[in-house]
Amino acid sequence: MATIDVPEQVSVLADAEALRKACKGWGTDEKAIISVLGHRNAVQRKQIRLAYEDLYQEDLIKRLESELSGDFEKAVYRWILDPADRDAVLANVAIKKLSPDHHVIVEISCTRSPEELLAVRRAYQARYKHSLEEDVAAHTKGDTRKLLVALVSAFRYDGEEINTRVANSEAKILHEAVKDKEFNHEDIIRILSTRSKMQLMATFNRYRDDHGTTITKNLEGDSGDEFLKALRTTIRCLNDPKKYFEKVLRNSIRRVGTDEDALTRVIVTRAEKDLKDIKELYHKRNSVPLDQAVAKDTTGDYKALLLTLLGKED
Amino acid sequence: MATIDVPEQVSVLADAEALRKACKGWGTDEKAIISVLGHRNAVQRKQIRLAYEDLYQEDLIKRLESELSGDFEKAVYRWILDPADRDAVLANVAIKKLSPDHHVIVEISCTRSPEELLAVRRAYQARYKHSLEEDVAAHTKGDTRKLLVALVSAFRYDGEEINTRVANSEAKILHEAVKDKEFNHEDIIRILSTRSKMQLMATFNRYRDDHGTTITKNLEGDSGDEFLKALRTTIRCLNDPKKYFEKVLRNSIRRVGTDEDALTRVIVTRAEKDLKDIKELYHKRNSVPLDQAVAKDTTGDYKALLLTLLGKED
Structure with a gap:
């Protein structure tokens, strides 16, 4: 369930005018900006941007960026974007950091639906003229790269059908690899990056039933190991x-x-x-x-x- | 340029009736089937199937399968399908073979446009309740698996923009790996599976300019090595x-x-x-x-x- 509170009737034109008024003149009326944008859903925010551009021949996002600052500016900017475009920006910021934020990449690739992730990849290309996987691959290395590239490239089956036999056998494969501390075993990456979320839940449940403990518990260890950390984040994002x-x-x-x-x-x-x-x-x-x-x-x-x-x- | 010869005016209803007539009664009129379906494009073939189903409460594809046989049946079946659905079938047949046809997987993933490949992945899921990459991963192994899974999962940037600096540096990376016979070097797979086709062409050209020979020539070797074969097919499909x-x-x-x-x-x-x-x-x-x-x-x-x-x- 969503938290934002959207009124039943919204006038996109009135919203654009209110935002213009909030930005015009000396000083900015931040409260007015929040009271409009904080109560509009993604479709409405997009329409407001279009209406604003139409009315004032000016990009609302650029205008807000020039008026606002700090954490507030960042939050408004992230909020006003289309969800897929916002994820593309978040992913790009995470990748381009000197030490990339792997968990953001994992989060975007594993908590969005398969269709949403495709939309992010499309938005990423439109914005950066590169594919998302291309930039992830170019800015990471080793096992972490293998995992992250596979996760961002996934287009998982999103249906209900699961295969219990596969869940059993793959719970076993995962346990063998974890037991031998072969965390970078290629089957682990294959299973986590290609199976549907429903299938993986069945596999994780089977793991717990067979071994009395969750796979994430079994993956705890060296907290400085970035690959292991990314692996745990992956499982947590997929599972719950x-x-x-x-x-x-x-x-x-x-x-x-x-x-x-x-x-x-x-x-x-x-x-x-x-x-x-x-x-x-x-x-x-x-x-x-x-x-x-x-x-x-x-x-x-x-x-x-x-x-x-x-x-x-x- | 296409080869099929499609008349300017097509009546989908008349086509459905002609196909029904060709299938009805004792014996099948294969010539009539060819003269209709062999001159209709994908959109028209789909409309014919819908019209046929409407008129006769019968699936045209199933009916044709029961009337025809051998190579002709197979060819009609493949031809009548939507292109993306057809590729899904071709990929599935190739994967499920006792010894999978890797070149078909490479061909589908590297000669189709990025958007076409997405459509194939969608069609594959609708038909088989698995993702394409999931089935490829489950039926291959080792380096070949790494390459094929990366290729089918790719959603490459499809624009014109290329980066000459990247082309230079990656031509060098490719040459180093090939020279040392490290054909399974992870950078080779990364470059071939994530870069845009335009970018790769620039890289391959640079390779040729710098070393006086094409990369595929340098990859010739043990003809029994399935990974090396898949690698050569990949480059040929991407390049030309x-x-x-x-x-x-x-x-x-x-x-x-x-x-x-x-x-x-x-x-x-x-x-x-x-x-x-x-x-x-x-x-x-x-x-x-x-x-x-x-x-x-x-x-x-x-x-x-x-x-x-x-x-x-x-």
Whole structure:
């Protein structure tokens, strides 16, 4: 379930005019920007951008970038983009870092639906004139590269049909490899990057039934091993994305110095999807409501936007 | 340029009726089937199937399969399918063979456009409830698996922009690996499976300029090495698909005992695309027109269908 609160009637023209007014003149009316954009879904935000361009011969995104700054600017920019285009931007930022954020690549490739991931790959090409897998491959190496390239290239079967025989045999293959600490075994990468999510869930369940422990537990080890870390993230994203997102939020808030990038990323990418469920998980796990935790860790317009996206009344 | 000859005016209903008549009663009128289907493009063939189903509550493809037999049946079946669905069938047949036909997988993944390959992956899932890469991975192994899975999963950038600096550096990487006979070097697979076709052409050209010989020449070696064979096929398909198809046709005809599967495959998959150009290359290379060579090596209705698809007057 989504958290954003969208009114039944929306006038795209009135929204464009309100945004223009908020940006015009000396100083910017951030509250007005939040009260419009924070209550519009992806389709409406796109229409607002088109209407704005039509009315004022100016790119709304560029205008907002020039008016705003800091974490608030970043969050508005990520929020206003089409979901696929936003993921393309997030992936590109993650890849181009001096030390690439592998978990962002894993997150985008494993928590989006197969069709959504295709849309991201299309958007990536339109924006960067390269394929996503090409840039991932060029900026990573070794086993991590093998895993990440396979994950971003996947177009998994998205149906219900599973094969119990395959689940049994692949749970066994995974266990053998894990037991022998052959974490980079090519079958592990093959299974995780090609099987459907339903099939993988059956395989992970079988693993737990047979061995009394989850595969992620068995993969704990050297926390400095980037491949192993990416592998664990992969399994968590495939197996239970909501639980994974809860943990990302928890870590982003719990840190000394909030990790705004992670916090913004999860809130803007899930607000129209399943942030309500993630909020519940968070509350249960941390004994404090997510909006309260976010409010405590952030300030100003940035805080106001996040809370709006989290569904808090203005 | 295509070879098939499609009349300006087509009545889908009349076509469905003609096919019904050809199938009805004792004996089948194969000539009538060829004279309709051999002159209709993919969109029209689909409309004919829909009209036939509407009129007679019967699946035209199933009916034709029950009426026809041998190479002719196979060729009609492959021809009548939507191109993406046909490729899905060809890929599945190739994978499920006791000793999989790797070159068919390479051919489909490297000679189709990025968007066409996506359509094949979609069609494959609809038909087989698995992803294409999943089945390829489950039926191959070792380096060949690495290469094939990467190729079928690719969604290459399809634009014109190339990077000369990358072409130079990657021509060098390829040459180093080839020189050291490290044919399974992960950079070779990465480059061939992620770069755009335009970029790869620039890289191959640079390779030739720097070393006075083509990379495929440098990859000749042990003809029993299946990985090396797949690698050469990959480069040929990416670099010059028409030349590649000419060679497949040449080999299929030249063999003692024609390779009907290859002959049918190239003719049905290229007849609406570039078979005219491939015919010209064939004529030039073999000093005999392709239709003459096909006519000499085939018989009966099968021969009549192939020649029709090759654009010969009935």
